[in-house]
Amino acid sequence: MTTPDTQRPRTGSEILWTTLRRNVGAMTSGTVLMGMYQAGETAFPIALGLIVEHTMRDRSLDSLGLAIVALAVIITTVSFSWRFGMRILQKANTTEAHRWRVRVAACGLQPVARDVDLKSGEVLTIATEDADQTADIIEVVPLLVSSLVAVLIATIALGMASIRLGLLVILGTAAILTILSVMSKRIGTSTREQQARVARAGAKVADLITGLRPLHGFGGNHAAFRSYREVSTEAKHQAITVARVNGAYAGTALAINATLATAVTLTAGWLAFQGQITIGQLVMAVGLAQFIMEPLKLFSEMPKYVMIARASAERMALVLAAPPAQTPGPERPATGGDIELDCVDYGTLHKLKFHVPAGEFVAIAAYQPRTAADLVSILAANVPPDAYEGVVRISGQRATDLSIEALREHMLVNPYDGEIFAGTLRTNIDPSGTSRMIPEAVAASMLTDVVALHRAGLDHAVRDRGANLSGGQRQRLSLARALAADTDVLVLHDPTTAVDAVTEQLIARNIAELRRGRTTIVITSSPALLDAADRVLVLDDGAITTEDTHRNLLSTNETYRQAVAR
CATH class of the missing domain: 1.20.1560.10 (ABC transporter type 1, transmembrane domain)
Structure with missing residues (x-):
């Protein structure tokens, strides 16, 4: 009560x-x-x-x-x-x-x-x-x-x-x-x-x-x-x-x-x-x-x-008194979990439908940045249920029936502009102090060079908003935090836009290896991440227009090749 x-x-x-x-x-x-x-x-x-x-x-x-x-x-x-x-x-x-x-x-x-x-x-x-x-x-x-x-x-x-x-x-x-x-x-x-x-x-x-x-x-x-x-x-x-x-x-x-x-x-x-x-x-x-x-x-x-x-x-x-974006439900999602969007209509999304089975690594190539942002908002439960049409299901359960706290524990949606806080590298990677995946997350995000660069290592001081880090270092630090959370479902939005091509290739392989067996969605146009995924969903004009592996799409789809080839 x-x-x-x-x-x-x-x-x-x-x-x-x-x-x-x-x-x-x-x-x-x-x-x-x-x-x-x-x-x-x-x-x-x-x-x-x-x-x-x-x-x-x-x-x-x-x-x-x-x-x-x-x-x-x-x-x-x-x-x-x-x-x-x-x-x-x-x-x-x-x-x-x-x-x-x-x-x-x-x-x-x-x-x-x-x-x-x-x-x-x-x-x-x-x-x-x-x-x-x-x-x-x-x-x-x-x-x-x-x-x-x-x-x-x-x-x-x-x-x-x-x-x-x-x-x-x-x-x-x-x-x-x-x-x-x-x-x-x-x-x-x-x-x-x-x-x-x-x-x-x-x-x-x-x-x-x-x-x-x-x-x-x-x-x-x-x-x-x-x-x-x-x-x-x-x-x-x-x-x-x-x-x-x-x-x-x-x-x-x-x-x-x-x-x-x-x-x-x-x-x-x-x-x-x-x-x-x-x-x-x-x-x-x-x-x-x-x-x-x-x-x-x-x-x-x-x-x-x-x-x-x-x-x-x-x-x-x-x-x-500000109304919450979503009224929390009483239930918790099942362990593992798949993701399904069924005829979701919101902003630039038009009757969007796709299904990601539990344990699959899927990349979504969004041709329009606004469409990617709208999809991220839906998955992050930042949009009130009455503001969009259709259904979002997590592990077969409606997202609106789930407790917002339980949903956050089960599925992490990491935005491309994730905040960096004043503290240390360690407290930014593991804010709660409970993660057992810090070494693996640091290695997978290619943050090891930043840690090794400073005598204090993970305890190196970070200024507010990461003012003493470069753009690429801040992005890798944000990625390390997302990976260290070790959630059942992980959604990443453009996690490597500020890193060089070689580092991006290594990060893509590391994510695929570290997240093996757990549901992972990456919304990106990076060829390295698209190639590392089990399959690619092409999101164009608010709907999934085609899906296949990255290499098959490169050889068969001219529009896709022009959109993602570098």
Whole structure:
């Protein structure tokens, strides 16, 4: 049964309510301790007023000692309640931010429906900054409540001295909240726009890093950098706008808080001058007028932080509520397994039909690159079932009936542009640390020269996206990772386009030998891989037009010979 915490939240409000519900214990403890802190802070000027009042009546050492003890108790309460209250709240805040980061990252790694336009750079921003800002609501609520406690205590204390002072604080606080709540809405709108523009800038950076080498190759790097500068400038201007709004908000809050404190001080002085309050009550009122600025400042800033948290939560909902490309089924595929596509119609694929028996090594020669990409998307389960017609069967079972996790374990589809991660050669080949095929995979992918080139061998450091590797080395590293996974079914898309002909010939033979007895599909135009396969399926205009061995097709099919001969 799916629990509320494991369901996909659909809105930012649901994310915030989930955050609050999960941390109600920590927030309750934090609220109590922060309330004690604010109560202690409020009690300090009240105690000073009482001390002045009683000292003027009873000038004894006992009264002085009692006053010192009372102040020490208040100071100790203030110190320890703040220390432990903030420790509890910040721990809960950090833990909750981690939960949302992990959850956003997990959703970002899963294929989602194509109508959700989120790039990797945007997901990264959402999983870091927005997750942190959403979790801040855990601290915002207790601070809001504790500030309210302080204002109430101050209001009651001043009201007991003079009804006029109590009403002044109540009316002033209401006016402050009314003014600032209107301004906080502008902050929320500006913040959402800033977060969106920063995310777009992050996505542009990710795209530039990915395509930096090709851009340098044809001289397009300057145009790309200008494009990024435009996006970054937009983000900068929006950040300045947000800073101005925040500055106006903070300045307005400080001014009206100071105005209220001044009004309370002057009113108390006037009342004392007229003899309506005592000197002790005047000292208390002046102290509270100074102190009340801190809780009022916190109280007035809370709407801003609530709006920021809500804006971040709504951006997280874009990822968390994104519909999956495929609804996982309950079943697992049988061991070994064959692959069958039956009248699949999607994109450039038209009634595509073919069958690969278990254990066969089949190459698919796709004349159109777009058709190959569409086929890879179908096999990788990156396309929602309702987005294509026909049936895909794995080991005789419909792919839609299989658990997506089980499908991934059974069949690996390795794209031609497989990502290389920061780490080492070893962690890129075996990310899980469980493969027993690393030596064989390294040898088969002809990665041995890269390993031997460095003193650290497989533990040689690899930069993000393989920046310190050549294109051919990155491609062979990606191939080694696919082979090391040792899945029952392996689908490779153009695994050797960046290597020389001799190396390609050796890799083709090695793949055929290493994968003997297990189902392997290679979508390629490489003569070496086509020749190593048991048979070749020719994919033209979205359908299989013919099949045979590579050498037979070379001798009998002129179109095929022109398409693949080098």
